[in-house]
Amino acid sequence: MQMISKSIPLHIEAKADAPDGTISAYLTTFGNNDVVNDVMAKGSLDSYIAKFDPSAKKLPMFYEHDHTSIIGEWTDLKADTHGVVGTGVLYTETTKGSDVYKLMKRNAVSSVSIGFRSADYEKNDDGGRTFNNIELVETSVVLNPANDQAQVLSVKSDDGMIETAALKKHLIEGGLTKSECEALFLSGWKGLKNLREADAHKETLAEALAGFKL
Numbered sequence: 560m561q562m563i564s565k566s567i568p569l570h571i572e573a574k575a576d577a578p579d580g581t582i583s584a585y586l587t588t589f590g591n592n593d594v595v596n597d598v599m600a601k602g603s604l605d606s607y608i609a610k611f612d613p614s615a616k617k618l619p620m621f622y623e624h625d626h627t628s629i630i631g632e633w634t635d636l637k638a639d640t641h642g643v644v645g646t647g648v649l650y651t652e653t654t655k656g657s658d659v660y661k662l663m664k665r666n667a668v669s670s671v672s673i674g675f676r677s678a679d680y681e682k683n684d685d686g687g688r689t690f691n692n693i694e695l696v697e698t699s700v701v702l703n704p705a706n707d708q709a710q711v712l713s714v715k716s717d718d719g720m721i722e723t724a725a726l727k728k729h730l731i732e733g734g735l736t737k738s739e740c741e742a743l744f745l746s747g748w749k750g751l752k753n754l755r756e757a758d759a760h761k762e763t764l765a766e767a768l769a770g771f772k773l
Contacts, residue, residue, distance in 0.1 A: 562696055564624075565593060566672040569663070569700065580631070580651040580660055586673050586698060588642035596687025603677075603693050604643050608636045620647055621699040622659055624672070625749055630656040633698065645698070659700060672699045 569584055589601040611618070613634050620631040630653070635646040649663075650656035662668045679692040735743070742750040 562674050562676055564672050564674050564699075565597070565599075566670045566701065569668055569671045578648070580649040580656070581646070582649065582660075582663065583644060583646050584671055585642045586633075586636070586645045586671060586695075589640075592685075592687060596683060596685045598683070598687060598689045599642070599693070600689050600691045601640075602638070603690050604636070604638060604695070606692060607695055608638060608643070611636050618645075618695060619697055620649070621697060622655060623701055624699045626697070627749060628655055630659045630700065663700075668700055668702055670701045672701055674698070 565587065567585065567588060587599050587604070589599050589603070592598055613632065618633040618636075619629050620633060622628045622630045629650070631647050631649040633645045633647040637644050637646075649660040651660055659668065673695060674697045675693040675695050677690050677693040680688045680690045682688055739754060742754040
């Protein structure tokens with residue numbers, strides 16, 4: 560099963576008596592249509608929550624979908640009538656974890672995204688899907704919620720999954736170069752960042768050589 564990502568606005572609660580770095584936030588909400596008319600059914604995470612044991616297997620919290628940038632973990636998950644609330648801890652002893660925690664407290668980060676897999680969903684008349692049961696894979700805190708992500712999710716094949724060719728075409732139309740698109744597919748956001756840094760270095764070197772006179 561292919562992994563699917565969904566984002567919602569990030570509303571953080573930090574209790575005054577909680578240890579530094581502890582947060583509480585909705586990871587997903589029930590019953591509402593997202594931008595591509597997909598819906599999380601109430602109870603869709605019940606089976607996952609029932610077996611959730613962070614001492615046996617952590618549910619990591621990444622930053623900007625970079626799997627090499629772990630900023631924390633979720634320690635408790637609870638469902639209420641609105642959605643699933645996650646209690647987590649930011650690794651404030653790390654630079655990235657501490658920085659993101661400060662951004663959260665200033666409401667400077669605006670979205671949390673979950674990555675999940677599901678084989679239990681129904682197609683809706685409006686073209687979306689209702690997910691009855693999902694398996695969480697990861698979560699990510701992101702700066703921008705996702706007009707871009709919403710557009711990516713709308714590039715779906717008949718079975719509801721993302722078509723690679725259509726997605727690449729959409730990303731290039733959105734401003735990525737062909738090489739940037741390939742770097743993103745091969746190595747994720749880190750690959751795209753590394754490519755852009757390498758291109759910037761080449762430009763700087765070219766400018767320096769252009770100014771060098773024998």
